[in-house]
Amino acid sequence: MPLLSPDLKAHVGHSLPPVKAEVTRREIRKYAVATGQRLQRFLDGDEAPPMFLFGLFQPIVERERLLADGRQPDSGVVPELPLKRVMAGGTEATFYRGIYPGDVLVSTRRLADLFEKEGSKGPLIFAVVENRVETEAGEPVMTEYVTRIAR
Amino acid sequence: MPELESIAVGDALPERTHEPDTVQLFLYNAAIWNPHRIHYDEPYTTEVEGHPGIVVDGPLQGDWLSQLALEWVGDDGELVTFRYSNRQAAYVGERLRARGRVVDVDRDGGLVRLELAIVNERDEPITPGEATVRFRS
Numbered sequence: 001m002p003l004l005s006p007d008l009k010a011h012v013g014h015s016l017p018p019v020k021a022e023v024t025r026r027e028i029r030k031y032a033v034a035t036g037q038r039l040q041r042f043l044d045g046d047e048a049p050p051m052f053l054f055g056l057f058q059p060i061v062e063r064e065r066l067l068a069d070g071r072q073p074d075s076g077v078v079p080e081l082p083l084k085r086v087m088a089g090g091t092e093a094t095f096y097r098g099i100y101p102g103d104v105l106v107s108t109r110r111l112a113d114l115f116e117k118e119g120s121k122g123p124l125i126f127a128v129v130e131n132r133v134e135t136e137a138g139e140p141v142m143t144e145y146v147t148r149i150a151r
Numbered sequence: 152m153p154e155l156e157s158i159a160v161g162d163a164l165p166e167r168t169h170e171p172d173t174v175q176l177f178l179y180n181a182a183i184w185n186p187h188r189i190h191y192d193e194p195y196t197t198e199v200e201g202h203p204g205i206v207v208d209g210p211l212q213g214d215w216l217s218q219l220a221l222e223w224v225g226d227d228g229e230l231v232t233f234r235y236s237n238r239q240a241a242y243v244g245e246r247l248r249a250r251g252r253v254v255d256v257d258r259d260g261g262l263v264r265l266e267l268a269i270v271n272e273r274d275e276p277i278t279p280g281e282a283t284v285r286f287r288s
Binding site: 027030031033034035036037038039041049050051054055058060066069070071072088089090091092093094095098 | 218237
């Protein structure tokens with residue numbers, strides 16, 4: 001019997017409201033130092049390393065709303081699943097242009113797929129979230145697919 | 152940086168060693184605004200979550216893989232596609248290495264595909280990845 005009900009599958013295609021963030025030279029420089037970059041254009045903040053986008057859209061929530069383990073509450077793009085042990089399944093990104101100080105970028109997350117497979121130790125549910133990052137004018141910057149696996 | 156004409160399948164990228172400490176993890180998690188306690192609260196991480204030590208962020212390891220590719224192409228190239236997967240945890244105090252090799256060369260398109268990995272001291276690939284870089288003409 002399938003674990004994913006038609007109601008759960010109906011979440012596929014649903015998006016969260018777009019989130020906007022401004023890229024600043026100071027934030028790029030902090031990220032470059034923190035990650036040990038060695039290319040001068042990143043250290044000077046003339047351009048952001050591609051993975052800078054990972055932190056740019058992290059939600060800023062009130063201290064009281066953080067979970068007991070410190071994490072921010074889940075965004076809700078993936079519905080509550082019948083399997084509770086969640087692990088990261090991988091990230092796949094395509095980059096269309098560089099990221100520069102002064103850019104105002106918009107991120108939209110969408111549940112791209114939800115499917116199940118039988119693993120060697122039992123059933124697995126795969127949730128694939130698409131993150132499209134564009135400029136305010138709609139120019140593509142990056143598209144990323146992040147897979148979560150529940151077991 | 153290498154010349155596109157001289158790149159061959161099997162070429163190894165220069166390895167880089169990372170020895171993340173608590174200062175680096177503090178700076179990284181502050182920079183990405185990540186308050187997850189497993190990256191800075193050792194009693195919580197070991198006693199509640201059962202890890203042997205402070206956990207090195209998976210996306211930080213992903214960044215190191217992207218750095219390996221970007222440093223290799225230098226200022227004359229860019230990252231086009233990138234994928235990685237955190238398969239096994241790493242902890243503060245471990246000595247990790249980022250390594251990679253060329254798996255495909257498209258000279259007409261100026262594209263090179265790289266196989267990448269973060270490996271631990273037991274030479275286990277804990278974060279495998281893949282990147283395509285474009286050489287600007």
